Amino acid sequence: MTSSRPLPDFDVVATSGSWLHRADGRRILDGSSGLLCANVGQSSPKVLARIEQQFHRYSFGGAAVVQPHIQMELMDRLCRAVGRTEDSVALTTCGTLGVEVAVGLARNITRIRRGKSRGDILTSTLSYHGNSALTLALAGNHARRPRPEDALGLGPAFAAPYPPTHSHEQSECDASCADEVAKAIDDRGAENVAAVLLEPVNGTTGGAYVPPAGYLRRVSEICREREVLVIHDEVLTGLWRTGTPLASHHWDGAEPDLCILSKGLGAGYTGIGAVLVAPDIAPLIRHQDADPLPAMGTMATHPLQAAACLGVLDELESMDHNAFTARGERLGRALHELAGRGPVRTVRGLGHLYGVEVEPGLLWPLMEAAEERGVFFYPFTGAGQPRTEGLVVAPPLTSTDEDIDFLTAALADAATALHHHG
Numbered sequence: 001m002t003s004s005r006p007l008p009d010f011d012v013v014a015t016s017g018s019w020l021h022r023a024d025g026r027r028i029l030d031g032s033s034g035l036l037c038a039n040v041g042q043s044s045p046k047v048l049a050r051i052e053q054q055f056h057r058y059s060f061g062g063a064a065v066v067q068p069h070i071q072m073e074l075m076d077r078l079c080r081a082v083g084r085t086e087d088s089v090a091l092t093t094c095g096t097l098g099v100e101v102a103v104g105l106a107r108n109i110t111r112i113r114r115g116k117s118r119g120d121i122l123t124s125t126l127s128y129h130g131n132s133a134l135t136l137a138l139a140g141n142h143a144r145r146p147r148p149e150d151a152l153g154l155g156p157a158f159a160a161p162y163p164p165t166h167s168h169e170q171s172e173c174d175a176s177c178a179d180e181v182a183k184a185i186d187d188r189g190a191e192n193v194a195a196v197l198l199e200p201v202n203g204t205t206g207g208a209y210v211p212p213a214g215y216l217r218r219v220s221e222i223c224r225e226r227e228v229l230v231i232h233d234e235v236l237t238g239l240w241r242t243g244t245p246l247a248s249h250h251w252d253g254a255e256p257d258l259c260i261l262s263k264g265l266g267a268g269y270t271g272i273g274a275v276l277v278a279p280d281i282a283p284l285i286r287h288q289d290a291d292p293l294p295a296m297g298t299m300a301t302h303p304l305q306a307a308a309c310l311g312v313l314d315e316l317e318s319m320d321h322n323a324f325t326a327r328g329e330r331l332g333r334a335l336h337e338l339a340g341r342g343p344v345r346t347v348r349g350l351g352h353l354y355g356v357e358v359e360p361g362l363l364w365p366l367m368e369a370a371e372e373r374g375v376f377f378y379p380f381t382g383a384g385q386p387r388t389e390g391l392v393v394a395p396p397l398t399s400t401d402e403d404i405d406f407l408t409a410a411l412a413d414a415a416t417a418l419h420h421h422g
């Protein structure tokens with residue numbers, strides 16, 4: 001197996017919807033929404049209109065420079081889009097910084113509310129939360145943080161509810177894997193733990209693993225009983241990637257205290273991170289004894305960034321949501337049929353986010369065969385020893401039925417071709 005993917009050997013001269021138009025006259029379908037972010041396709045007129053309008057008004061105005069009207073409009077619109085209308089919002093420039101800000105806020109909040117001074121943040125063995133020194137140290141993605149010393153003594157705290165540490169038939173699992181979280185908190189002492197940070201549906205580390213029903217609710221109960229906050233990293237999953245506005249909406253009782261959005265909000269048009277804070281804890285951030293907010297930054301709350309995100313929300317909210325849901329199901333059905341074909345081992349996922357796990361060593365050949373047939377994907381190199389690997393299938397949410405059918409037919413053909421040559 002080659003250790004990294006070779007760069008694509010084509011130039012792109014134009015884009016339309018989910019398609020890239022190559023310099024050689026061929027076109028290629030974006031099967032992974034760029035880096036799991038170009039969720040409303042490329043070159044959207046709605047996004048352009050918003051950016052243009054704001055550009056002609058003014059193009060820079062940090063929160064301390066002019067009245068942040070457009071940022072306030074975005075915060076309000078975002079909260080309504082995900083059904084958390086009473087939340088407070090902090091904006092920043094990317095997913096990593098969103099996680100950093102959420103960690104800082106959670107530590108501030110628990111310091112004020114519970115007098116917790118140590119403020120540990122607990123994460124799972126199968127997680128990615130960004131590429132800063134802190135987020136790499138915290139998370140469980142060993143492919144991106146291979147050296148134990150770079151864990152800075154932090155590192156993941158509890159086993160993820162996924163293979164190789166947990167295998168379960170989802171329908172039969174009683175979500176007792178959530179007890180791993182209880183144990184991790186109790187081992188450190190709840191008074192030393194500020195928050196549990198997790199991806200409600202796994203992204204690129206394991207390849208779109210979905211937790212057993214009841215898992216997130218049980219984690220929330222465990223944390224509430226111990227006065228520990230729950231932070232959901234919905235950087236990748238937020239804003240309909242899994243079919244619902246937030247991935248946690250798939251289950252009752254799974255709403256977190258803090259939630260981070262990023263990729264789906266900027267949709268590849270701009271860097272952005274948004275941290276949503278529940279109304280029962282947000283006032284503590286402004287408490288007279290609170291520490292300074294960790295959310296300021298030169299380019300945070302940039303007006304053009306806010307304008308682009310409003311255009312993305314325009315796109316997302318003008319989708320025909322019934323047809324969108326049906327398209328996700330169509331995608332899922334076709335992908336599940338690939339399980340066992342050629343190099344494909346298993347398929348999992350939700351909405352417009354799937355992990356297609358392949359036999360070790362066959363990831364790059366499959367990606368190459370798919371690219372020859374006009375579609376590209378993002379790889380995952382995940383968990384266990386030897387590591388599992390596969391494709392993340394995550395086309396733009398605005399793809400058409402024809403796009404979805406093209407994608408699944410091309411992937412099926414690529415898998416079959418590898419089988420015959422294997």
Ligand SMILES: Cc1ncc(COP(=O)(O)O)c(C=O)c1O
Pocket residue numbers: 094095096097099128129130131199203204233234235236262
């Ligand atoms: C779940 C998750 N959290 C955080 C990040 C970091 O976001 P960014 O790359 O925008 O800093 C990513 C990026 O892939 C992610 O998938």
